[in-house]
Amino acid sequence: MTIDIPKETYSGRVIEITLGATAEEGGTRSRSITVGGETALPYLHFEGEIPHPPALGLEIRDRKPDDWSPLLYQAWGEAMQDPADWARAAEAAGADFIYLVLSLTDEEGQTTTPERAVAVVKKVLEATGLPLAVIGPGQADLDNELLVPVAEATKGERLLLGICEDKNYRTIVATAMANGHLVESRTPMDVNLAKQLVILIHDMGMPMDRILMDPTTGALGYGIEYGYSVMERLRLAALQGDAMTQLPMIVTPGEEAWKVKEAKVGEGVPETWGDWERRALTWEALTASTLVHSGADVLVLRHPETLKRVRAMVDNLMQPVETL
Amino acid sequence: MPLSGLQIYKLLPQTNCKECGFPTCLAFAMKLAAKQADLKDCPYVSDEAKAKLEAASAPPIRLVEIHGGDGRLAVGNETVLFRHEKTFYHPPGLFLHLQDSEDLQALGAKVAEADAYEADYVGIPLRLDGFAVEAASGDAGAFAAAVSAVRERSQKPLILLAPQAALARAGLEAAQGTRPLLYAADGENWEAMAEVAKSADVPLAVRADSLEALADLTQKLAQTGVEDLVLDPQVSGYLDSLHRLTAIRRLALKKNFRPLGYPMITFPGQAQGADELLLAAEHIAKYAGFIVLDHFDQAELYALLVLRQNIYTDPQKPIQVQPGLYEINNPDKDAPLMVTTNFSITYFSVANEVEGSGWPAWLMVADAEGMSVLTAWAAGKFDAERIAKGVKAFNVDDKVKHHKLIIPGHVAVLSGELEEELPGWEIMVGPREAVDIGSYLKAMWSAS
Numbered sequence: 001m002t003i004d005i006p007k008e009t010y011s012g013r014v015i016e017i018t019l020g021a022t023a024e025e026g027g028t029r030s031r032s033i034t035v036g037g038e039t040a041l042p043y044l045h046f047e048g049e050i051p052h053p054p055a056l057g058l059e060i061r062d063r064k065p066d067d068w069s070p071l072l073y074q075a076w077g078e079a080m081q082d083p084a085d086w087a088r089a090a091e092a093a094g095a096d097f098i099y100l101v102l103s104l105t106d107e108e109g110q111t112t113t114p115e116r117a118v119a120v121v122k123k124v125l126e127a128t129g130l131p132l133a134v135i136g137p138g139q140a141d142l143d144n145e146l147l148v149p150v151a152e153a154t155k156g157e158r159l160l161l162g163i164c165e166d167k168n169y170r171t172i173v174a175t176a177m178a179n180g181h182l183v184e185s186r187t188p189m190d191v192n193l194a195k196q197l198v199i200l201i202h203d204m205g206m207p208m209d210r211i212l213m214d215p216t217t218g219a220l221g222y223g224i225e226y227g228y229s230v231m232e233r234l235r236l237a238a239l240q241g242d243a244m245t246q247l248p249m250i251v252t253p254g255e256e257a258w259k260v261k262e263a264k265v266g267e268g269v270p271e272t273w274g275d276w277e278r279r280a281l282t283w284e285a286l287t288a289s290t291l292v293h294s295g296a297d298v299l300v301l302r303h304p305e306t307l308k309r310v311r312a313m314v315d316n317l318m319q320p321v322e323t324l
Numbered sequence: 325m326p327l328s329g330l331q332i333y334k335l336l337p338q339t340n341c342k343e344c345g346f347p348t349c350l351a352f353a354m355k356l357a358a359k360q361a362d363l364k365d366c367p368y369v370s371d372e373a374k375a376k377l378e379a380a381s382a383p384p385i386r387l388v389e390i391h392g393g394d395g396r397l398a399v400g401n402e403t404v405l406f407r408h409e410k411t412f413y414h415p416p417g418l419f420l421h422l423q424d425s426e427d428l429q430a431l432g433a434k435v436a437e438a439d440a441y442e443a444d445y446v447g448i449p450l451r452l453d454g455f456a457v458e459a460a461s462g463d464a465g466a467f468a469a470a471v472s473a474v475r476e477r478s479q480k481p482l483i484l485l486a487p488q489a490a491l492a493r494a495g496l497e498a499a500q501g502t503r504p505l506l507y508a509a510d511g512e513n514w515e516a517m518a519e520v521a522k523s524a525d526v527p528l529a530v531r532a533d534s535l536e537a538l539a540d541l542t543q544k545l546a547q548t549g550v551e552d553l554v555l556d557p558q559v560s561g562y563l564d565s566l567h568r569l570t571a572i573r574r575l576a577l578k579k580n581f582r583p584l585g586y587p588m589i590t591f592p593g594q595a596q597g598a599d600e601l602l603l604a605a606e607h608i609a610k611y612a613g614f615i616v617l618d619h620f621d622q623a624e625l626y627a628l629l630v631l632r633q634n635i636y637t638d639p640q641k642p643i644q645v646q647p648g649l650y651e652i653n654n655p656d657k658d659a660p661l662m663v664t665t666n667f668s669i670t671y672f673s674v675a676n677e678v679e680g681s682g683w684p685a686w687l688m689v690a691d692a693e694g695m696s697v698l699t700a701w702a703a704g705k706f707d708a709e710r711i712a713k714g715v716k717a718f719n720v721d722d723k724v725k726h727h728k729l730i731i732p733g734h735v736a737v738l739s740g741e742l743e744e745e746l747p748g749w750e751i752m753v754g755p756r757e758a759v760d761i762g763s764y765l766k767a768m769w770s771a772s
């Protein structure tokens with residue numbers, strides 16, 4: 001018997017977006033990475049194109065964070081003391097790009113200054129040739145105050161700047177536009193909200209190929225199913241031709257997974273949760289791998305071991321082999 | 325795929341004799357299509373037409389059920405490719421792989437441990453579903469002994485990995501009184517396996533490494549009368565697994581392709597070069613019905629069970645708890661009073677922390693339509709009015725003497741309005757995260 005596999009053909013295509021710029025492209029990165037370009041659902045090569053694997057990045061901070069899991073301190077060790085060392089360690093661990101998050105305050109508890117932010121970003125750019133994302137501390141006024149000088153001091157590098165949310169996107173978008181950077185557009189797990197913010201950002205004059213869409217991630221056990229389904233719906237809409245959803249999706253499973261008790265805490269938890277380290281690593285890996293299947297193009301992770309595991313999986317998913 | 329009224333009409337006698345209670349065969353056909361009439365009411369419909377009509381109304385993916393001493397598992401009968409289209413109904417069973425070549429004592433210990441495993445996730449008990457016992461020794465006696473050893477320690481359903489009629493028979497005998505899944509028929513042994521499965525009335529798995537070969541086999545097996553089949557497309561990694569399982573699910577749902585309209589079984593630990601855990605996770609999201617794991621590790625199993633729970637949650641109904649006033653650690657009239665929402669994940673993260681902290685406390689769960697604190701606040705379902713309403717509806721005053729209410733730190737902005745809604749009450753702003761409740765109570769409640 002011969003079987004006719006039902007294949008879907010779509011009219012839509014996800015936009016290709018390049019993060020980072022090499023010397024020829026007007027920056028200083030040793031390489032840039034391109035994501036997007038899909039004309040089929042995740043890894044269904046038999047009915048469309050999946051030109052690029054998802055980009056796997058590692059999150060670092062401008063200083064050693066105060067409240068990360070002890071397991072992450074163990075994994076990164078001394079490198080966390082200095083963002084340049086941390087970035088080098090992340091590159092050595094196999095990251096495609098570095099996701100640098102600025103802290104609210106410095107080691108002494110003083111609010112982070114623009115001078116400090118610029119200095120850290122420059123230091124990280126020198127320490128590694130990888131493309132870079134620079135993310136504010138998450139408070140509107142301070143984000144704007146820090147990101148504008150960072151964007152100006154790194155003109156042409158095609159950094160990813162964020163996070164743009166409906167209450168605060170104008171300043172970040174304006175400076176990204178003026179200095180040749182990209183932006184991360186985050187909305188809370190809703191197809192229409194995702195589209196609306198993309199429209200607002202695009203209306204300011206930002207080209208579509210410089211916007212990454214962040215649909216918001218929930219950790220395994222803490223709402224992953226909402227993110228998963230919103231991503232599936234966004235990707236289907238994109239393939240069916242809805243232009244404002246045709247953007248690569250960025251997700252932050254590292255941050256979400258390491259926030260929850262299952263990953264963070266080793267003591268005073270139910271015995272049935274098993275070995276802490278295995279559980280914590282599993283938590284991040286499963287959160288990330290599940291989102292790969294729902295269409296994530298860019299994933300931000302925290303533990304180097306997770307990066308290796310997810311890398312092995314996406315390598316396999318991108319193999320040019322006959323399967324049917 | 326359901327037939328239209330006209331398609332059904334073509335299968336009826338077309339004599340318009342009215343005995344069914346309808347004026348014409350066409351009218352009866354229309355009612356049948358709308359599921360408002362019963363085929364039995366026509367005394368003249370031919371057996372052939374009956375079979376066709378029944379086949380057309382069968383679900384595109386057959387529901388296959390197995391059971392152990394008391395545990396039961398039914399998989400299949402899914403109706404959509406994406407959970408947002410409706411929901412996924414029958415979560416895949418997770419089974420632990422065992423071999424009869426192992427020392428029986430060690431095997432028994434393993435079974436006892438895995439059988440007893442039960443984790444709690446937002447009030448839902450999570451367990452392993454059963455055991456897949458392999459006749460690795462090739463010896464019927466050894467296999468039967470292993471199956472018996474497993475049954476002595478577990479009432480859960482079994483899968484018998486015994487692809488030879490003699491071994492299968494021995495295993496089934498040892499499993500008598502249960503309904504295991506028999507694994508597996510292939511291009512060579514299918515006739516003998518079909519006979520064994522049929523006489524024991526158990527479902528039979530079928531394996532082949534191409535969809536064509538699989539479909540050929542299931543058709544042959546269906547002809548022998550074995551109706552409950554399970555497909556093993558013999559995947560070897562993330563990619564071919566995704567492609568084959570997706571193709572099979574699509575063929576069943578979109579083309580109503582009967583030969584592949586069955587649930588699927590996978591062995592993620594047997595795939596070369598894949599991480600068992602990540603592949604099992606893929607199989608949970610992408611369409612497996614039975615998943616056989618080579619390793620039992622509490623941490624990893626817990627994560628997989630939570631993932632399964634999440635993926636199979638009905639997207640239309642968040643998991644919720646009943647609104648009301650909950651007691652934690654036997655509180656008295658002076659114990660602290662806190663408020664949260666009725667989203668299960670929220671309620672249990674708070675309740676578990678308070679319980680673990682050892683503080684006796686009252687936890688008032690407001691009706692926030694099953695949303696988390698911030699989601700409900702943003703949606704206007706967790707506001708001062710609703711909280712005040714809860715205080716009255718749950719007769720908080722009868723149980724708690726003081727008038728102090730601790731609210732989640734994330735909704736500190738509510739305190740002003742709450743003081744207006746609840747005159748005479750003191751509103752205290754708790755920490756943002758539940759983990760910090762113990763230390764907060766120590767510092768703030770003891771002092772107040």
Ligand code: B12
Pocket residue numbers: 187188189190193216217218222223226642662663664665667669670673674694695696697698699700701702703730731732733734754755756757758759761
């Ligand atoms: C999952 C999710 C959803 C799901 C809903 C899940 C559900 N059933 O509630 C969906 C996708 C449906 C959703 C929808 C919306 N969402 Co929403 N959502 C989230 C998300 C990703 C996670 C929420 C969650 O489950 N958290 C886990 C639970 C356990 O947290 P929690 O309830 O807060 O409980 C913790 C603490 O508050 C504390 N705590 C709880 N109770 C108590 C009590 C006391 C006394 C104390 C001391 C502590 C305490 O303990 C818990 C653990 O630490 C968050 C973003 C994020 N990553 O946090 C956004 C988020 C909450 N959503 C948001 C918004 C705006 C919305 C929408 C209004 C968007 C829209 N316009 O459509 C809708 C509203 C829903 C509607 N109209 O129907 C915003 C809220 C912004 C704000 N600050 O107001 C958030 C923060 C995202 C964002 N950054 O913009 N959302």
Ligand code: SF4
Pocket residue numbers: 336337338339340341342343344345346347348349352365366367368369
């Ligand atoms: S009883 Fe049967 S044959 Fe007679 S009218 Fe009804 S459907 Fe037609």
